[in-house]
Amino acid sequence: MKQGILSIRVFLKKRSCFWGGVNIFEWQNKVIYSLLKYLSALFLLLFAAGCLEDVPHDNPLDPQNSNRGYTLSGTVNTLYAPVQTISNAIITLEPGNEKVFSRSDGSFLLENLLPGDYTVYCTADGYTRDSLQVTLNANHVVNFFLDGLPYFETISLTTQHLSQFFPVEDLYYLQIEARVNDPDGIADINSVFFDIPEYNVHDTLFVSLEAGTFSRRLSIDDLPVNTIQSLIGRAFILSVLDDAGKTVKSGKRYLTRVIEETPVLNQPVNLQTVPVDSIRFIWQKVRLPYWFNLKIEIFQINQGLLSPVTTIPDIPGATQTLTISNTLPAANYVWILKVTDEFGNSSSSREGTFQVTN
Known part of the structure; x- marks a missing residue:
């Protein structure tokens, strides 16, 4: 090819002609030379493309591989039967800090991963963290079973x-x-x-x-x-x-108070006989510098033992008397008055006793 180009150049030099101060044949010589160089390069490119046309691209490192890299997939589940899937768990792949969330059915998928050794971490709110070691030299499946935290x-x-x-x-x-x-x-x-x-x-x-x-x-x-x-x-x-x-x-917790004052009962006391149709409970006014309410608890005396009968809760703290219908069977009874603050601390009166007769 080089010899052909030289022959053309020599021929053109012998037949040079000038027009307007420009050697027409020399100018043609340059144009033809450039054209031949372009055609040579195009020929080499087409030749190379024909040779590489059938080369496979299944290597995961090949950028022309349409399925470049491996996949890591699996599910996140609870530990105990009946096993349930866990959604919104975070799956993290290290090295690389690749992160995905588990779907509503607990499944997850990491794609386009290079071969190598990895650690897969799985975390979910309310569950213990778990991890697995994997070596990727093909597509891989891992499943997590997380222990729920109490x-x-x-x-x-x-x-x-x-x-x-x-x-x-x-x-x-x-x-x-x-x-x-x-x-x-x-x-x-x-x-x-x-x-x-x-x-x-x-x-x-x-x-x-x-x-x-x-x-x-x-x-x-x-x-x-x-x-x-x-x-x-x-x-x-x-x-x-x-x-x-x-x-x-838990975090640190603290007691709030001890209620030092205890209610004092006025009547019925000392096994006083109450009317057959109603019972009127009276006590001294309880004075505390914070919110509280009152509760009456009634017990029946059975051979020296106290058996719960009824409770009257949520009595306003300023109350000093309460009357109820008497539906109690004939027996001896104990009643106490309890003060309870907003935190659940309490203080209780000494026992008052009364009797119901037929």
Whole structure:
């Protein structure tokens, strides 16, 4: 090809002609030379394209691969049967910090992943975090089964002040109650316990009859203090443990107060006989510098034991008397008046007794 170009150039030089000061044949020589270079380059390009036309592009690193990279897919589920899917869980792939959310059916998909070793993390609100190690050299499927974390629905720390005829000294109690739950069901709850860090106290709450409720009533003898009042301002921390061994702690909780004043009953007292049609309860006015209400509790005396009969709740704090219809059978009865503040702290009067006759 080079020899052909040189021959044309020599020929054109011999037949040069001038027009307007321009050598026409020299100008033609340049045009033809440029055209031949362009055609040569075009020929080489078409030749290369023909050679590479059938090259496969299945390598995940090949940018011309329409299915470039591998996929990582799977589902996020609860741990215990009946297994349920978990939506909106966050699946994170490291290295790379690739993130996706699980769909409404618990499924997820990560695409266009390069081969290599990865750690897959799965997190969801209310569940323990889990992780898996994977090596990608093909499309891969992983499934997560997350343990639901137990949680507190309510926590109550209250004091109880009891005034009674025997023993003469007033009694004070600390009442701790917690209602707990678990995404895997209440049956997954193992235990509930409490700590008073300042006194190095660690103890458990007891299972109540109501499902998911744990409680404990503690007297001074159960605590390393001389008075219940000394616990005011001291932090309590509650913890709930599930069967999978996961523990969730509450924040710091505090007692609010001890109600020192107790109601005083006027009538009926001392086994006074009440009218057959109605009973009128009278007591001294209770004076406290905060909101409270009153409650009457009535018990029947059966061979020296007290059996609950009825309760009259939500009596306004300013009330001093209350009359009810007498529907009680003939027997001897005990009644007490209880003060309760907005936090659930309470104080109770000494016992008043009365009798109902036919």
